[in-house]
Amino acid sequence: MSDVIVRLTGVGRVFASTAAVSDVSLCISTGERVAVLGPSGAGKSTLLALINGSLSATSGVVEIFGSEIAALRAPQLRSIQRRIGTVSQRLDLVDQVRVLHNVNAGRLAQWGTARALIALVWSRPDTIAMSALARVGLSWAVHERTERLSGGERQRVAIARMLVQKPDLVVADEPVSSLDPARTAATLDLLCEAASEGTTIVSLHQPQLAREYCTRAVGLKNGRVVFDLPTNQLTDAALSELYTLA
Numbered sequence: 001m002s003d004v005i006v007r008l009t010g011v012g013r014v015f016a017s018t019a020a021v022s023d024v025s026l027c028i029s030t031g032e033r034v035a036v037l038g039p040s041g042a043g044k045s046t047l048l049a050l051i052n053g054s055l056s057a058t059s060g061v062v063e064i065f066g067s068e069i070a071a072l073r074a075p076q077l078r079s080i081q082r083r084i085g086t087v088s089q090r091l092d093l094v095d096q097v098r099v100l101h102n103v104n105a106g107r108l109a110q111w112g113t114a115r116a117l118i119a120l121v122w123s124r125p126d127t128i129a130m131s132a133l134a135r136v137g138l139s140w141a142v143h144e145r146t147e148r149l150s151g152g153e154r155q156r157v158a159i160a161r162m163l164v165q166k167p168d169l170v171v172a173d174e175p176v177s178s179l180d181p182a183r184t185a186a187t188l189d190l191l192c193e194a195a196s197e198g199t200t201i202v203s204l205h206q207p208q209l210a211r212e213y214c215t216r217a218v219g220l221k222n223g224r225v226v227f228d229l230p231t232n233q234l235t236d237a238a239l240s241e242l243y244t245l246a
């Protein structure tokens with residue numbers, strides 16, 4: 001079906017002797033908002049990295065936007081990745097430059113090489129960059145050096161960078177784990193609206209947020225899917241089983 005954005009079939013990822021993700025099969029369609037839940041070490045970050053193409057699978061097949069990732073050459077993979085807005089736990093900001101440059105990094109793929117190079121050294125805030133910064137509440141910081149911002153502010157810069165990218169799919173790895181409740185709500189609202197049709201895959205530590213913001217919850221434990229449910233069918237029993245150490 002054309003409306004499937006992500007299709008994983010029997011996917012696994014092994015690091016040395018650790019199986020981080022094992023035999024995961026998932027189909028995610030346009031407009032779904034999927035929460036990935038599970039204890040630390042369950043394989044959430046690995047699964048998200050497999051989905052955004054930053055990590056390759058050691059078994060199974062990963063298809064994104066209809067293309068099998070393992071079969072792509074680097075330029076084709078990059079053009080798929082341009083359609084994915086990623087917010088990682090590391091944020092991947094350049095600390096020494098102004099906030100505006102980090103935000104505009106989300107647009108480099110849309111710009112030709114000449115414009116992209118010019119933007120690295122000289123860029124004026126235009127309406128696209130300013131409206132993204134306004135949406136994350138950082139209009140005031142446009143000319144600040146990124147390293148001067150707090151952890152929460154830096155995270156909002158990473159979200160603004162994703163907003164200007166105009167992705168078709170948002171992949172966010174624990175985007176709210178260090179935020180206060182008000183900022184958590186604002187951030188999840190932004191993430192869920194950022195993709196063209198709202199398709200979002202987000203790992204969360206608080207199941208209540210999955211119920212509130214997502215349509216579907218995938219529970220991961222020891223690298224395997226233990227449930228895959230609409231969030232309105234997520235029971236306390238399923239959650240306590242998920243978080244029980246075993």
Ligand SMILES: Nc1ncnc2c1ncn2[C@@H]1O[C@H](COP(=O)(O)OP(=O)(O)O)[C@@H](O)[C@H]1O
Pocket residue numbers: 015016018019020038039040041042043044045046047
């Ligand atoms: N780059 C890596 N090298 C070695 N082991 C890794 C690497 N990334 C993840 N792992 C291991 O894979 C398992 C799953 O990790 P991860 O996907 O980070 O889980 P989560 O995000 O749910 O905490 C853990 O046992 C972790 O130690």
Ligand SMILES: [Mg+2]
Pocket residue numbers: 044045046173
């Ligand atoms: Mg993780």
